[in-house]
Amino acid sequence: MPSESGVIDLKRLRDEPEYRRGIERKRVRAGLLDSVIEADEHRRSVLTGVEELRARQNAASKEIGKAAPDDRPAKIEAAAALKEELTAQEKELAAVEEQLRELALQVPNPADGSVPDGGEDDGEVLKTVGTPIAAPALDHAAFADAMGFVDTERGAEASGSRFAYIMREAALVELALVNYAMQTVVKHGFTPVIPPTLVRERTMEEAGFFPTDRSQVYELQADELYLVGTSEVPLSALHRGETFTPDQLPARYAGFSSCFRREAGTYGKDTRGIFRVHQFDKVEMFTYSTPDASEDEHQLILSIEEELLGGLGLQYHVVNIAAGDLGPAATKKYDIEVWLPSEGRYREATSCSNYTDYSARRLGTRVKTEKGSELVHTLNGTAIAMSRMLVYLFEQCQDAAGGFVVPDALRPYTGVDYVEPRS
Numbered sequence: 092m093p094s095e096s097g098v099i100d101l102k103r104l105r106d107e108p109e110y111r112r113g114i115e116r117k118r119v120r121a122g123l124l125d126s127v128i129e130a131d132e133h134r135r136s137v138l139t140g141v142e143e144l145r146a147r148q149n150a151a152s153k154e155i156g157k158a159a160p161d162d163r164p165a166k167i168e169a170a171a172a173l174k175e176e177l178t179a180q181e182k183e184l185a186a187v188e189e190q191l192r193e194l195a196l197q198v199p200n201p202a203d204g205s206v207p208d209g210g211e212d213d214g215e216v217l218k219t220v221g222t223p224i225a226a227p228a229l230d231h232a233a234f235a236d237a238m239g240f241v242d243t244e245r246g247a248e249a250s251g252s253r254f255a256y257i258m259r260e261a262a263l264v265e266l267a268l269v270n271y272a273m274q275t276v277v278k279h280g281f282t283p284v285i286p287p288t289l290v291r292e293r294t295m296e297e298a299g300f301f302p303t304d305r306s307q308v309y310e311l312q313a314d315e316l317y318l319v320g321t322s323e324v325p326l327s328a329l330h331r332g333e334t335f336t337p338d339q340l341p342a343r344y345a346g347f348s349s350c351f352r353r354e355a356g357t358y359g360k361d362t363r364g365i366f367r368v369h370q371f372d373k374v375e376m377f378t379y380s381t382p383d384a385s386e387d388e389h390q391l392i393l394s395i396e397e398e399l400l401g402g403l404g405l406q407y408h409v410v411n412i413a414a415g416d417l418g419p420a421a422t423k424k425y426d427i428e429v430w431l432p433s434e435g436r437y438r439e440a441t442s443c444s445n446y447t448d449y450s451a452r453r454l455g456t457r458v459k460t461e462k463g464s465e466l467v468h469t470l471n472g473t474a475i476a477m478s479r480m481l482v483y484l485f486e487q488c489q490d491a492a493g494g495f496v497v498p499d500a501l502r503p504y505t506g507v508d509y510v511e512p513r514s
Contacts, residue, residue, distance in 0.1 A: 098195040098453060101131050113201025113422075116208060116414035120197075127198060130191040137184045144177040196302055200449040202414035203423040213413035214426065220397070221406030223430045224487065230433035231485040232364030235261065238495060239513055240485070241365055252362075253354060253369045257481070260510045264484065264497065265372065265477045267504035272374040272399060272474040273345060279395055281345035281376060286325035288348050289316040297453040298327040299420030299446065306355040322346030323471040326377040327450050335379065335458040335467060341388055342379040345474065347372070365478040366438075374474035376443070381458055385445055385468035392443040392472035393425050399474060400440065402500040405483055406430040408437055420446045429483045440479055443472025 103110040105128055114124060151170040158166045207215045227234070235241035240261035246254040257265055273283055295301040295308065295317055309318040319325060326346045335342065350373050361367035376395065380388045393409070400407050412424040421444035428437035448466035451457070457464050488496045493512035502508055 098192065099127075099198045099200075099449075100452070101127070101195070104128065104198070105131070109204075110201055113203070113414075114199060116202045116206075117199045117417055117419075118210070118415045119199065123194070123197060127191070127194045130187070130194050134184070134187045134191050137180065137187050141177065141180045141184050144173060144180055148173045148177055196296065199303075199417070199419035200299075200422045200447060202417055203445075205411070206417065206423050207411060207413045208415070209413040210415040211413070214410040214416065215413075217409045217411055217425075219406075219408040220401065221430070223406050224432055226432040226435070227486050227489040228493065229489065230363075231366070231431075231482045234485045234489060234495075235364060235481075237493070237513065238510065240481075240495075243364070250369075253367065255365050255368060255478075257365075257478075260495070260497075260505070260507055261481060263505045263507060264501060265481060267497075267501040268475050268477050268480055269347060269372065269374060270504045271402070271500055273347060275399055275402070276345040276374065276376055276395060276474050279343075279391070280341075281343040284322075284326065284329075284344050284346045286322050286329075286346050286348055288319050288322075288325075288351070289314075290319055290325055290328070291315065292317065294324060294328045297331070297450060298324045299418075299450050299453070300324060303419045307353050309351050309353060318351040319348065320350050320352040321373065321471075322348040322350070322375045323377055326375070326471075327454060327469060330379060330454075330456050332455045333457075334464065335456075337381060337458060337460055340379060340381050340458060340467070341384065344377045346375045346377060348375075350476075364482060366482045368478050371476060371478040373476045376470075376472045376474055378470045379451075379456065380468045380470060381460065382448070382465060382468050385447065385470060388468075388470050389423065389425075389443065389445045392470060393427075396427050396441045396443060396472055396474070400427060400429065403480075403484070403498045405440075405487060407440065412442075418444070420444070420449045422447045422449070430487075431483065432486050440483065441473035441476070443470070445470050 104124065111124060148170065151166065151173055155163055155166045155170060207213055229237060239259055242256040242258055246256050277283055292301065292315065307320060326344050329344065349370060351370050354367055354369060357367060376392050378388050407427050407429045410426045410428060412426055417424055424442055424444040426439050427441045429440040431438045446469045448468055450469045451466040456467050458467050488498060490496050495510040497505055497508050
């Protein structure tokens with residue numbers, strides 16, 4: 092049920108122009124915010140009427156006990172009429188609250204003031220690391236095919252388009268990436284977790300993915316479960332309804348899972364190779380933080396992402412994503428885009444977001460501080476998404492002879508330093 096502590100901060104939406112402006116910068120549909128405010132005013136009006144009827148009913152019940160025997164039938168009849176009226180009003184209140192909830196779920200977290208205006212092409216490049224290299228002899232898809240690393244034809248035969256078999260040494264490299272990512276983030280205080288990959292609808296909603304991203308999610312209708320597109324979703328539910336003490340925060344988790352995305356709306360895009368697939372493995376960072384420390388935590392997650400990419404010897408730049416390109420839950424997001432030589436441009440490899448109290452407001456996850464009980468802030472960031480990272484490595488780690496040079500950082504995990512080209 093929407094309230095001052097549920098879904099979004101309705102009080103701030105009503106009373107703070109800057110809060111509303113931060114939401115509008117994310118290009119919400121026209122009229123939505125006014126509809127939410129009107130629905131909230133209606134709810135409060137109906138709630139006032141319900142509370143008044145409850146008070147009258149309680150008073151009427153007490154009068155029955157005090158009434159003389161001859162007066163009791165009339166008192167009972169009056170109390171019954173109040174109960175009937177109250178039941179009708181409570182049904183109306185439930186309907187009004189559901190209407191408000193459906194509207195409020197469409198309202199995104201406001202964009203932070205440090206986020207640039209605009210859409211997909213308006214992100215601000217904050218830094219560039221490394222000098223872009225020239226395109227190799229083969230792009231990632233052709234190289235993977237020539238080396239026998241990826242079989243998309245048999246993947247499509249088994250499961251349909253955008254599925255693939257990862258084969259031979261590429262499978263070893265993927266497992267090495269998992270270990271490399273996990274060992275790195277654990278060093279920074281993250282607790283390793285293998286979470287469920289099937290979750291309830293409630294979990295998707297509370298994590299901030301429903302209703303906006305429903306079209307991207309695979310659903311198992313018979314079981315009323317959904318396949319996650321990131322372990323961020325089950326990690327957000329790990330402390331649902333709990334209250335931390337300050338010494339328990341930050342609580343940092345590193346989730347490893349297979350991830351599933353429908354990639355709706357991407358027909359015809361990135362159809363070659365494994366750059367954009369329906370199933371991939373990923374190590375994801377997730378943090379519960381006190382509100383005053385979440386900005387620093389965001390910077391920490393970004394620095395770990397840079398450490399991981401730098402350790403693989405990749406060229407990249409960091410982008411402060413524009414307000415109109417932010418997802419519903421993020422108040423601020425950094426993308427790290429890696430140089431893809433065959434395309435002559437940077438493509439997204441990782442991202443990290445600060446959700447502030449957006450998800451915690453739905454989850455009811457709090458921290459008890461000197462100020463009282465406060466909603467925590469939640470943050471998330473990709474350590475490594477495996478299939479996407481393999482694409483970059485296939486292009487950047489080719490040598491002149493047509494073989495694959497395993498990055499130094501992965502060799503302790505692969506047992507392989509170099510893969511000869513196939514004859």
